[in-house]
């Protein structure tokens with residue numbers, strides 16, 4: 146159960162597309178789908194929603210082929226598109242009612258709670274809504290029928306930081322209910338806080354699938370050190386510490402794990418200034434993007 150892709154391939158006439166994608170999102174898992182612009186995230190998601198027919202391979206949700214069972218998939222899966230196409234001339238509530246009717250949704254309690262938490266006037270005509278307001282309508286539409294599977298394409302685009310945090314809360318609540326969630330994102334913080342695993346796609350190909358806990362364990366501390374003399378620079382260079390850059394008396398070094406040895410080396414130097422920061426997940430992901438970039 147959950148979401149499976151098996152050698153999913155789609156080549157557009159311009160040669161772009163997605164190629165031989167095989168990965169799964171397990172039942173109850175939150176999976177982050179990352180990649181630079183144009184990598185193929187939305188194309189993958191459109192296949193999962195049954196909007197596109199794969200050229201090769203397959204996409205399945207809960208064992209159902211997404212193309213052959215597209216009507217059932219679109220009715221049950223909670224989907225937030227990257228760009229929402231709204232009908233003209235209706236307001237947010239009318240749009241949500243329309244969807245609720247199509248899905249045969251009876252209970253509006255969770256919908257109303259979501260509208261309250263997202264703090265917006267749902268009766269505003271959609272054509273008068275800001276990008277962020279439209280995104281909120283999209284989030285309510287995706288979550289309101291309490292679906293077991295959620296597929297979210299850049300869910301926080303257009304949301305302010307407060308609403309981004311609220312969104313993270315909503316995802317964590319759904320996760321605790323055992324929901325299966327795939328979300329594409331450029332926002333590393335929300336991936337860090339919500340996802341169990343991440344898949345990284347570049348130029349239509351999957352370049353890595355990683356456990357977020359493993360990535361977090363790989364996070365290194367970066368030290369900015371300003372020493373007093375060139376002798377100090379030499380001492381640090383000789384110590385076998387990973388040096389990222391040297392600018393006269395200023396060094397940037399990376400340390401992972403063995404802090405004692407590092408502190409012993411520093412104790413032999415004269416330090417004018419020391420600054421520490423933890424490598425962000427974003428920096429780790431960028432390493433994947435770059436690694437693959439240099440291969441192509």
Ligand SMILES: Nc1ncnc2c1ncn2[C@@H]1O[C@H](COP(=O)(O)OP(=O)(O)OP(=O)(O)O)[C@@H](O)[C@H]1O
Nearest residue numbers: 157158161162180181182183184185186187188189
């Ligand atoms: N219908 C289409 N016809 C032709 N090319 C397409 C079509 N849809 C997408 N593409 C191309 O396929 C590639 C992948 O696009 P896609 O929208 O899936 O990327 P994305 O990872 O979602 O990017 P972004 O982060 O910018 O939303 C791009 O080069 C895009 O131009």
